[in-house]
Amino acid sequence: MKLKFTRLFLVALALYATGCSKDDFSEADAIAAQKELLTLKYQHEMDLETLKQKGANALQQLINTAALQQLKLNDSLARTSAVAAAKQDYSVAVTDVVTNAPVADAEVIVSSEGKLFSTKTSAQGIATFSSLYLFPTSTFLITKTGYAATQIMRKDITLGTAKLWNTAELSNEISGTLYIDTDLTNSTPEKVGGNVLVTASTSVPNGFSGTYSVQFPTYTTATGTYSLKLPAAPGGYALSFAQIEADQKLYVYGTEDTDASLMPFQLPYMASVKTYFNVNSYGVNIPSIISPxxxxxxxxxxxxxxxxxxxxxxxxxxxxxxxxxxxxxxxxxxxxxxxxxxxxxxxxxxxxxxxxxxxxxxxxxxxxxxxxxxxxxxxxxxxxxxxxxxxxxxxxxxxxxxxxxxxxxxxxxxxxxxxxxxxxxxxxxxxLTYTSNLNFTTNLSTGLNYLLPNKGDKRIVNFYYGAGESRVKKVY
Structure with a gap:
């Protein structure tokens, strides 16, 4: 802006100087000087108007910002008032899922307004909280060393107790041997050998509604035996077993790799075929070869x-x-x-x-x-x-x-x-009389669910993979 005033002064000075010397300053020069002066004056007025508009906009923005801040403040005050009015005291009862006895010294944690609140259950198994703002689905997490963690929602704490399951007292047991027919040419099943995964799982109620599942895995020994050390459980244990892949020896007339139609110009023979085994699942074909x-x-x-x-x-x-x-x-x-x-x-x-x-x-x-x-x-x-x-x-x-x-x-x-x-x-x-198949199998089915509700309960159960569920190739 200072530059523009300076230019106006210089133009006026030039007009004055030229006016003193008529011989050097023509009428055309005067007209040109007047045009430049008018242009500068117009630009100056435009700049002043722009400054006015910017000032007005800035003032309106300040007004809007202040109004928004006031609305936020009012909303915050209203919410704070509503939260304060909704805060309540809560009590959570915790009992043993098997004995129904109160569980003392269990830690109970809940989240309220972005913070975690924690307390311990009393000798009566009660955890109390004061002045908390919770939703119906807010969840109390309950833990204790030696117990499986559980949880219960706020809406359910008045309907029943939270259930903790003591998993440290492994006084119960399911054990036995796993058998498999990897050799159909003899009359006795084989044992599965070592490192076959065996799992016992059970569902435990965690309160008025809902359950959670816990699994106890183990592996077979080199002699095919297994032993699952388990706590007493309110429900039954379901056992599951890993699939086994092994070569199976058996007598065949042929496989899909050979021509079984060559009989009677070809003897039955002993073959080894990769087979997939699952407990209680016997889907493979067993060729009937009677005479040796x-x-x-x-x-x-x-x-x-x-x-x-x-x-x-x-x-x-x-x-x-x-x-x-x-x-x-x-x-x-x-x-x-x-x-x-x-x-x-x-x-x-x-x-x-x-x-x-x-x-x-x-x-x-x-x-x-x-x-x-x-x-x-x-x-x-x-x-x-x-x-x-x-x-x-x-x-x-x-x-x-x-x-x-x-x-x-x-x-x-x-x-x-x-x-x-x-x-x-x-x-x-x-x-020379032969009536039995040269391929022998023990396809026995055994139940997979067992109740162990009392401390010290023990079961001995053998399971059978039998002749197998499927093979990589057909046999005849």
């Missing part, structure tokens, strides 16, 4: 080795006699078409050399029945088909004890068998 004994024929014209079951049926039977170290074959009655893996096979589909003797051997897929290999034979007809004949020893069918060119039974032809079933004790006759 098979008669093996030489390769036919198509290069296939034919296998025929010996299973104790009338038309698929070997008769034996008892000897000092086991049993020996006396005659055979194998005269029916081969029944294999749920289907009949017509033996006429296999063609061999015509009018010849075929050496037949005995296969034991378990490896624990044949002590000394019997020597057997079969005969083909003029078409190369297996032929039913009768033997001197009273046998009938496709297969008999092997004989030499003179018709005598060859040495050691009867073999030695370790196991047989009585057929006729008066004639010292036994048969």
């Amino acid at each position: 004994i098979y008669l093996k024929f030489p390769k036919d014209k198509l290069g296939r080795e034919l296998y025929m079951q010996v299973n104790g049926n009338y038309n698929s039977t070997a008769y034996l006699s008892s000897i000092a170290d086991g049993y020996q074959i006396e005659r055979l009655n194998v005269s029916s078409y081969n029944y294999y893996n749920g289907m009949y096979y017509d033996l006429n589909q296999s063609t061999f050399d015509a009018n010849t003797k075929l050496d037949v051997s005995v296969i034991d897929i378990t490896g624990n029945i044949i002590k000394s290999q019997p020597l057997l034979s079969a005969t083909t007809n003029s078409s190369g088909k297996l032929q039913i004949t009768s033997s001197v020893e009273g046998g009938y069918g496709y297969v008999h004890l092997r004989r030499d060119a003179a018709g005598r039974i060859v040495a050691n032809a009867k073999g030695v068998i370790s196991k047989a079933t009585v057929y006729d004790s008066s004639q010292n006759l036994y048969v």
Whole structure:
């Protein structure tokens, strides 16, 4: 602003100076000087008006700010008055969830107006608070060493006591052994081994309404045993068990990786398949393989080795006699078409050399029945088909004890068998009879919920993973 006044002074001075020398200052110069003077005057008036507007705006802003502060003050005073009027005294009763006895020296904490307030329960299990501003859903947190923490809302403290659960007195116990069938080829289940997670969980009431859950985990020992040390609980314990992944050994006709339709030109065999196990969950397929004994024929014209079951049926039977170290074959009655893996096979589909003797051997897929290999034979007809004949020893069918060119039974032809079933004790006759599946499992279901309401309660419970819930591949 000072600069503009200076410029006005200089213009006036110039007019005065030029007016004194008419020869040097023309009329055009005078007009130009007057225009500049008018422009400066207009700008000066505009600046003054701007200052007035800024002052008015600043004054209005001060007025608005003061009004807002007054409103806030009034609201704060009203709220403070309402809070003060709503403040009350509160009492929280705390009892043992099992015995219902008062719990003394429990710490009770609650939040009010942004601050935490804490006190201890009395010998009668009562915690008192004075002049607190609380909402219906404001929560009292109750804790005590050796107890599971609990909570209760303000709206519920007049309806019931807050419940604390003593978890330090582990006087109760659930223990036992976990069994699993990772080997279906034997008749007894295996033990799961170590580091399998076992968990007992229970729900405990925390007051008039609501519950909370507490879990007690443990791990099995190397021998598959578990032991859960637990406090007495008002409700039952539910047990849960970790899933186990393990290779399972079993007899199969085939898997999805092989061609099970090759029967009867392929023996059942022992396989190991990755399996998933869960307690009380038995969803896997268990192949039904009854007979461990098979008669093996030489390769036919198509290069296939034919296998025929010996299973104790009338038309698929070997008769034996008892000897000092086991049993020996006396005659055979194998005269029916081969029944294999749920289907009949017509033996006429296999063609061999015509009018010849075929050496037949005995296969034991378990490896624990044949002590000394019997020597057997079969005969083909003029078409190369297996032929039913009768033997001197009273046998009938496709297969008999092997004989030499003179018709005598060859040495050691009867073999030695370790196991047989009585057929006729008066004639010292036994048969190879098999009725049980070579795949054996113990799929037992056991309850998972147990009550331990009193101190010192103990339960011994064994659980079974059985044959498994699922496998990574199908078996047949």
